[in-house]
Amino acid sequence: MIKEIYSLIKEMLSRLFSSRLFALALIFTGLFCILTVHLFRLQIMNGQSYLENYQKNTEQNIVLPGTRGNIYDKDGKLLAYNELQYNITIADTGAFSGNTKGINKRNLMLKKLADIIEKYKYPVKSQFKLTLNDDGNFSYSTNSDQERLRLLANIFRKEPDKLSEKEKDSTAEECFEQAKKLYNFHKLTDEKGSPINLSDKTALDMIGIIYTLRLTSYQRYMSTTIVENVSRECMAEVLESKYDLPGVDIENISVRKYNYAPYLSHIVGYTGQVQESQLEELKKIDASYDLNDTIGVWGLEKSEDLILKGKKGYKEMYLNNVGSIMEVISEEKPMAGNDIYTTISANDQISIYHLLEQELAGILASKLTENNELDQSELKQSQLMIPVKDAYYQLINNNVLDKEHFFSEDAGNAEKEIAGKFISNKEEMLNRIEDVLKKESGGELSALPQEMQGYMVYIYDYLLSKNGGIVDPEDVRFKSSDAYAQWKNDAISLHAFLKKGIEEGWIDTRKLSLDTEYSDTDEIYALFVNKIMDYLRSDSGFNKLLYKYAIAKQSISGNLLLMALFEQNVLSQDPVSYQALSGGDAHFAFTFLLDKIRKIELTPAQLALDPCNGSVVVTDVKTGKLRALVTYPGFDNNRISDSDYLKKCNEDLSLPLLNGATQTQLAPGSSFKPISSVASLEEGVITTDTIIDCTGKYEEVTPNIRCWIWPSKHGNENIVDGIKNSCNYFFADLGHLLATDSSGNYSADLGMERIQKYASDFGLDEKTGIELDETKPRISNYDPERSAMGQGNHAFNAAQLSRYITAVANSGSVYKLSILDRIVDPRSNTIEEVAPVLEKKLSYNDTTWNTVHDGLRKVITEGVAKNVFIGQSIAVAGKTGTAQEREDRGNHAVFVSYAPYENPEISVTVNIPYGYSSGNAASLANMVYDYCFGKLSMDTILARDASSINSVTVSD
Known part of the structure; x- marks a missing residue:
């Protein structure tokens, strides 16, 4: 029995071990044991360590920007505020591998994104400072050579100081091509492997996106804004394509908006994105600044950025491998910035801005003349006139008319006629220029017609320009050449000049593609002529010069240009005037132009003739606080981030981006004479009883100084008379007396030391303290006689002169100027009242103050400005200045x-x-007083034009 059982067991085991199922069971049992061991090690033995590593890899800190504070005027009117807008952002989520296939997928995604952006015609907010111009060529858009080298260093993946000379000299086109290679855009293929050819515009947008993203130092999940303020249609298309655009999202943020542009644009300023070159310095001020931050770039937005910007918030969270939030660990909410109330009144700014514009328009209209062949060589500067041809040319030169539209399919009849005349004239002039350049003998500059001289000088300037790079103006060989001296004397042709340069080696022949290693002078010269002619054919500056001479010759008439203003909707449609202009009557065109200027339908800023800009500063005498700080023309700070608008502003000859009140430095002229009066009385070189006999010509110095009344004379004058009459002789003598010591010894240094001391007393040696960018003033440092008159090399802006005359008005209280009233927190609690800052109190003799005040009052009641202020019931004291x-x-x-x-x-x-x-200037001030003291309302100002305003001549 036992034997049978044993045999049975033996047989069963034999079958079991020989069975395939047994072998599989053993294998699976072994695998299960291995898996059990590994799971035990992962979960029990090393579980905590792996969990910490997992959390470390997915834990991210997200920065939440604070809302920027508002800016208000003194009456609580909102000047700068925030508005919700939609932006396209991109972040590196790690969705693409670093192999060839992953890079190509990334680039396909960038192309799809760029296609959407281009479809809606939005500009990419790019740190890649390259621009594709209208002519299809690239140019750098960097602000400095340092920024350009930093850009090249990033593209060549080197430190700036490690770049080779060839890399440093890379053209914009070469930089673009290198960037395409860097990001493998030149190898882009579709999903089937077929090559994709990118347009330059698309490639540039793609480069801009990835380059800007890379500047975030590869911080995964950190979003970067690449397009601002997109439409809902664009937003919807991006969101619908999110599956194909990993890392791309729509972000709704608060953006800066501005009221009352252009009237307050120079005061409020604007914001912009932090530039790479700024970041290091900004972090020294506040470590929280980051490359994606929005900061103040100009005006109060810049100077008060730390007050306005608020505090960032932070969110610590776990993200999965596609960037979705799994868990928020901790969160600190952002804080809004504080609000600023200014001392400026928006109504005052608007009213005075229009008064200033009307004054400029009235002066301009009174200076225009139909006589295009004026001889003004013997005229005083106050008597100069403006030929109407200059006004017509400015319609082209200052881009009032769109020259490109002349050649478009939908151009008007006048535009098409202008285009036809321009093309035929250009071909004729190019042929003539080429003939002159090829002419072996003759052709000296002085022997050429005036128009051809202009073209030759233009070519010469091109040769020496950075753009041309053909002649280095600092080359010693060039400066010592006889050809250079002859050119300065108009005694050599451009043909001979260039050949001389080739022979003497100061012409850079590397700019040419020479077929042989050794070429003779004639062959090289012929290549230079070809290069010059190619440049002229494509150069916009040369086109403007062609327009200038065509308008002067009336081959392109003013009538046609004025008609084009209607066709391009620069002027409101007026069929009657358009038809009248089409008759070709030059006199009607002139009167039409005058009418449009006086009605300010064509503004002084558009024409950019003299005068086209100006500034007015109204200051509280008792505090130094500013009531108005007006600069004309202004700009629209809501549009300043638009590259096309910014380019237009930068090219505008009326300089709208310049804050004239704080940055335009001019000689003060006779407005400086009160300081010389104070210096003379306080130093004891004269008394109130001192009499100086003005003979009309001051002969104590060489060259002699003529009083403005010459050949007449003022005769005997005391100090009050000298101020009242603004007598140059009197103040030249004061300068001379200040330069003479008690022993009768003359020292120009002593005179300048005294003048500088008293100018410094009135704050003219430093900036005013105003919370805006300001140019430092300059007190004259030579010629005490002329410096005492306000000449020499004095240079002050309107704000600095305002600070000085305010101190005169209050008899010696020199305040720091300010446009800040108070700082308010987001809950409307005042946290700081910005008090007036009295910098110094001038302890001059009461007699000095009384004498100067008396003289300044008599300037208005009896003196040089008497006719300007006839009928003014407000008691004004002041001083004119002509420089x-x-x-x-x-x-x-x-x-x-x-x-x-x-x-x-x-x-x-x-x-x-x-x-x-x-x-x-006095006439405008008279109207400003009428407004400030309620005699002239804002509505009245806005309703009127410049018809009643003419140029007013005051001699001083």
């Missing part, structure tokens, strides 16, 4: 003043560059 800078342009016009005379409340300072005469 000459160039003989071929009008004088600068300055007026400093305060009122009421007995108890001054405000000072008004006016500065009009190339305003012909200080009477024009």
Whole structure:
């Protein structure tokens, strides 16, 4: 029995071990044991360690930006605020591998994104500072050579100081091609492996996206804004394509908006994204600044950025491998920035801005003449006139008319006629220029017609420019060449000049593609002529020069240009006037132009003739707080992030981006004479009884100084008379007396030391303290006689002159100027009242103050400005100032003043560059006083034009 059982067991075991199922069972049992061991090790023995590593890999800190504070005017009107908008953002989520296939997938995604962006015609917010111009060529858009080298270093993956000379000299096109290679865009294929050819625009957008993203130092999940303020349609398309656009999202954020542009644009300023070159310096101020931050770039937005920007929040979270939030660990909410209330009144800014524009328009209209062949060589600067041809040319030169539209299919009849005349004239002129350049003998500059001289000088400037790079103007061989000296004397042709340069080696022949290693002078010269002609055919500056001469010759008439203003909707449609202009009557065109200027339908800023800009500063005499700080023209700070608009502003000859009130430095002219009066009385070189006999010509210095009244004379004058009459002789003598010591010894240094001391007393040696970008003033450092008159090399802006005349008005209290009233937290609690800052109190003799005040009042009641202020019931005291800078342009016009005379409340300072005469500045100040004291309403100002305003000549 036992034997049978044993045999049975043996047989069963034999069958079992020989069975395939047994073998599989053993294998699976072994695998299960191995798995059990591994699970025990992963979960029990090393579980905590793996969990910590997992959390470390997916834990992310997200920065939440704070809301920027608002800016208000003194009356609580909102000047700067935040508005919700939709932006396209991109982040590196790790969705693409680093192999060839992954890179191609990434690039396909970038192309799809760029296609959507281009479909809706949005610009990419790119840190890749390259621009594709309208002509299809690339150019750098960096602000400095340092920024350009940093860009190249990033593209060549080197430190800036490790770049080779060839890499440093890379053209914009070469930089673009290198970037395409860096990001493998030149190898882009579709899903089937077929090559994809990218347009330059698409490739540039793709480069801009990835380059900007890479500047975040490869911080995964950190989003970067690449397109701002997209439409709902664009937003919907991006969201619908999210599956194909990993890392791309729509972000709704608060963006900065501005009211009352252009009236307050220079004060409020604007914001922009932090630039790579700024980041290091910003972090020294506040470590929380980051490359994606929005910061103040100009105006109060810049100076008060730390107050306005608020505090960032942070969110710590776990993300899965596609970037979705799994768990929020901790969160710190962002804090809004504080609000700022200014001392500026929006109504005052608007009203005075229009008064200034009307004054400029009136002066401009009164200076235009139909006589295009004026001889103005013997005229004073206040008497200069503007030929109407210059006004017509400015329609082209200052881009009032779109020249490209002349050649478009939908161009109007006048535009098409202009285009036809331009093309035929250009071909004719190019042929003539080429003939002159090829002419072996003759062709000296002085022997050429004036128009051809202009073209030759233009070519010469191109040769020496950075763009041309053919002649290095600092090359010693060039400067010592006879050809250079002859060119300066108009005694050599451009043909001979260039050949001489080739022979002497200061012409850079590397700019040419020479077929042989050794070429003779004639062959090289012929290549240079071809290069010059190719440049002229495509150069926009040369096109403008062609327009200038065509308009001067009336081959392109003013009538056609004015008709084009209607066709391009620069002027409101007026069929009657359009038809009248089409008759070709030049006189009608002139009167039509004058009418449009006086009605300010064509503004001084558009025409950019003299005068086209100016500034007015109204200051509280008792506090130094500003009531108005007006600069004309302004700009739209809501559009400044638009590259096309920014380019237009930068090219505008009226300089809208310049804050004239704080940055335009001009000689003060006779407005400086009160300081010389104070210096003379306080130093004891004269008394109130001192009499100086003005003979009309001051002969104590060489060259002699002529009083403005010459060949007449003022005769005997005391100090009050000298101020009242703005007598140059009198103040030249004061400068001379200040330079003479008690022993009768003359020292120009002593005179300048005294003048500088008293100018410094009034704050003219430093910035005003105003919370805006400001140019540092300059007190003259030579010629005490002329410096005492306000000449020499003094240079002050309107704000600095306002600070000085305010101190005169209050008899010696020198305040720091300010446009800040108070700081308010987001809950409307005042956290700081910005108090007036009295920097110093001038302890001058009461007699000094009384004498100067008396003289300044008599300037208005009896003196040089008497005719301007006839009928003014407000007691104004002030001083005119006329300063000459160039003989071929009008004088600068300055007026400093305060009122009421007995108890001054405000000072008004006016500065009009190339305003012909200080009477024009005084005339504007007179209207500003009417407005400030309620005699002229804002509605009245807005309803009127410049028809009643003419240039006013005041001699000083």
